[in-house]
Amino acid sequence: MPLLPIALSVFRESVRDKVFYNLLLFAVILVAASLLVGQTTAGQDVKIIKDLGLAATSLFGIFIAVFVGINLVWKEVERRSVYNVLSKPVRRPALVVGKYLGLSLTLLVNVSVMALALYAVLAYMNQGFPESVRQAWDAPALDPALLIAFVLILAQLLMMTAVALFFSTFSSPMLSAVFTFGLYVAGHFNADLKNFETIVSLRPVVWVARALYYVLPNLASLDVKSQVVHGQPVAAGYVSLSLLYAAVYIVMLLGAASLIFARRDLK
Amino acid sequence: MHAIETENLTKDYALGFWRKRPYRALDRLTLQVSPGEVFGFLGPNGAGKTTTLKLLMQLVFPTAGRAEILDRPVGDVEVRRRIGYLPENPYFYDHLTAEELLRYYGRLFGLDRATRRQRAGELLDEVGLGAERRLALRRYSKGMLQRVGLAQALLNRPQVVFLDEPMSGLDPIGRRMVRDLILRLRDRGTTVFFSSHILSDAEALCSRVAILAGGRLVSSGRLTDMLAFEVKGWDLVVDGLSADALTGLGPGLIRTTTIAEGRYALELPADARPDEWMARCTALGGRVVSLNPLRETLEDFFVRQVGAHHRRTEPGSNN
Numbered sequence: 001m002p003l004l005p006i007a008l009s010v011f012r013e014s015v016r017d018k019v020f021y022n023l024l025l026f027a028v029i030l031v032a033a034s035l036l037v038g039q040t041t042a043g044q045d046v047k048i049i050k051d052l053g054l055a056a057t058s059l060f061g062i063f064i065a066v067f068v069g070i071n072l073v074w075k076e077v078e079r080r081s082v083y084n085v086l087s088k089p090v091r092r093p094a095l096v097v098g099k100y101l102g103l104s105l106t107l108l109v110n111v112s113v114m115a116l117a118l119y120a121v122l123a124y125m126n127q128g129f130p131e132s133v134r135q136a137w138d139a140p141a142l143d144p145a146l147l148i149a150f151v152l153i154l155a156q157l158l159m160m161t162a163v164a165l166f167f168s169t170f171s172s173p174m175l176s177a178v179f180t181f182g183l184y185v186a187g188h189f190n191a192d193l194k195n196f197e198t199i200v201s202l203r204p205v206v207w208v209a210r211a212l213y214y215v216l217p218n219l220a221s222l223d224v225k226s227q228v229v230h231g232q233p234v235a236a237g238y239v240s241l242s243l244l245y246a247a248v249y250i251v252m253l254l255g256a257a258s259l260i261f262a263r264r265d266l267k
Numbered sequence: 268m269h270a271i272e273t274e275n276l277t278k279d280y281a282l283g284f285w286r287k288r289p290y291r292a293l294d295r296l297t298l299q300v301s302p303g304e305v306f307g308f309l310g311p312n313g314a315g316k317t318t319t320l321k322l323l324m325q326l327v328f329p330t331a332g333r334a335e336i337l338d339r340p341v342g343d344v345e346v347r348r349r350i351g352y353l354p355e356n357p358y359f360y361d362h363l364t365a366e367e368l369l370r371y372y373g374r375l376f377g378l379d380r381a382t383r384r385q386r387a388g389e390l391l392d393e394v395g396l397g398a399e400r401r402l403a404l405r406r407y408s409k410g411m412l413q414r415v416g417l418a419q420a421l422l423n424r425p426q427v428v429f430l431d432e433p434m435s436g437l438d439p440i441g442r443r444m445v446r447d448l449i450l451r452l453r454d455r456g457t458t459v460f461f462s463s464h465i466l467s468d469a470e471a472l473c474s475r476v477a478i479l480a481g482g483r484l485v486s487s488g489r490l491t492d493m494l495a496f497e498v499k500g501w502d503l504v505v506d507g508l509s510a511d512a513l514t515g516l517g518p519g520l521i522r523t524t525t526i527a528e529g530r531y532a533l534e535l536p537a538d539a540r541p542d543e544w545m546a547r548c549t550a551l552g553g554r555v556v557s558l559n560p561l562r563e564t565l566e567d568f569f570v571r572q573v574g575a576h577h578r579r580t581e582p583g584s585n586n
């Protein structure tokens with residue numbers, strides 16, 4: 001299968017396009033914030049740093065997922081480099097999936113480095129405060145539960161990558177960006193659609209809302225940032241179910257993207 | 268067994284945004300190419316050559332008809348292990364070097380590491396790319412990209428190679444290089460199918476050609492059968508003749524072209540006796556530079572065929 005070389009080529013391209021420079025900015029934000037928090041709140045809480053770190057991971061990640069994702073297939077077609085790839089023994093779905101895996105690898109590396117950076121800053125803060133202060137925190141500074149939040153953020157990003165890639169197989173980067181960001185925002189308010197009958201009683205409207213609920217990415221359910229930061233437990237069953245949901249969503253989107261791309265005239 | 272076979276291959280492109288009208292880019296093309304042939308695919312701009320090649324690579328799907336390569340349908344991915352393709356004005360990735368590109372494509376063919384490196388090096392030598400091979404492809408000139416394109420088309424030692432205007436963008440040395448390359452491929456038994464506007468190349472390389480115009484096949488066959496090989500006249504170049512002496516040569520000249528001061532190209536009819544004309548020129552103080560028989564060239568034939576096609580089809584209509 002040519003999946004691996006295609007994925008690695010996407011990864012190499014993101015390295016050469018300096019995608020990972022965002023990590024520098026992330027580190028600067030974290031360090032600056034930790035210094036600020038240390039001075040203003042007298043180390044009351046590490047919550048702010050955790051909040052900020054997780055939110056920034058999400059935000060930086062979504063920009064990479066969308067702006068790299070919408071170009072993945074589009075650029076190959078637009079610049080006609082796809083003619084060369086597809087005249088090799090590469091099926092069109094393999095190109096789509098390989099590209100997806102490549103960007104996923106980029107995001108995995110990006111999120112992992114961010115997680116490490118956040119833990120490093122938290123470790124530094126942790127040893128700067130006396131035991132009495134630490135006792136007052138909702139959760140320990142080096143809370144392993146943070147990893148759950150990171151994993152679910154990564155799952156969200158991988159869902160959005162699939163969305164961006166899906167659009168990129170047939171529409172221009174501009175439109176794809178609009179659609180993808182639209183879905184990202186809608187995905188956070190998705191839960192409201194499920195119980196739409198409590199707001200509107202018109203049947204067709206309720207059906208449309210229900211249909212949208214299943215089509216839109218249910219990102220809100222993958223968002224456990226505030227629970228984790230406040231030291232509330234997140235059930236293992238919930239996490240696995242959420243990951244399963246993300247996986248199914250991704251597989252369906254990649255399937256649809258492959259189908260569309262496999263039938264297209266590449267002219 | 269055919270290396271390439273198409274039957275009534277047809278492609279309509281949809282034009283227009285709201286009301287799509289079909290536009291026939293290729294109309295019922297039926298063609299067979301035997302293994303080991305060098306086949307020239309000729310035609311004026313917009314004839315449908317690139318469209319045909321894209322159909323053969325399954326980059327676009329036919330409206331009707333079918334196409335096979337090495338007796339397998341073009342949709343069969345496995346057959347792509349045994350073919351190579353140079354697209355028209357090839358384009359690759361900005362961030363890779365030529366070397367990296369070839370190694371990447373080598374991986375897509377499943378070649379092992381050592382073979383990838385070796386073939387990449389050999390092919391880049393063969394197409395005449397030196398130290399530039401370590402430069403990112405975005406810094407390449409058109410002709411350099413064309414050379415990379417040729418190299419990547421040969422990476423898997425293909426049995427059938429499809430080249431869409433292989434000479435385009437190349438300098439005279441590059442064109443000679445491509446000619447030699449095609450001849451070497453032929454000697455190895457590779458089938459070469461190439462489109463071109465440069466008819467002298469087709470004439471020098473091809474065993475058979477097809478001429479396409481307006482999406483339709485106007486002529487195909489062996490060059491020797493297509494071209495009339497009897498002498499149509501003679502081209503005599505003389506030097507050192509004065510203008511007066513030229514008029515003294517007498518009647519019977521079809522055309523006289525002045526090349527330089529005292530140097531003329533004289534076109535003689537087919538039934539002329541060239542030795543007599545040469546004698547007459549020397550007698551008048553001239554010196555014979557060259558004498559060549561005029562035969563119909565592929566270019567004459569092409570112009571005649573394509574011109575006839577244009578007269579047959581109404582202006583503005585494509586079908």
Ligand SMILES: Nc1ncnc2c1ncn2[C@@H]1O[C@H](COP(=O)(O)OP(=O)(O)OP(=O)(O)O)[C@@H](O)[C@H]1O
Pocket residue numbers: 267280281282290291292310311312313314315316317318319355
């Ligand atoms: N994507 C497309 N959409 C609509 N029409 C197209 C498309 N591609 C090609 N055509 C039309 O199909 C016809 C054949 O084009 P094609 O590119 O096959 O010609 P060609 O023989 O390769 O010409 P050239 O020698 O200029 O490369 C042209 O009239 C062209 O306008």
Ligand SMILES: [Mg+2]
Pocket residue numbers: 316317318355431
């Ligand atoms: Mg063309």
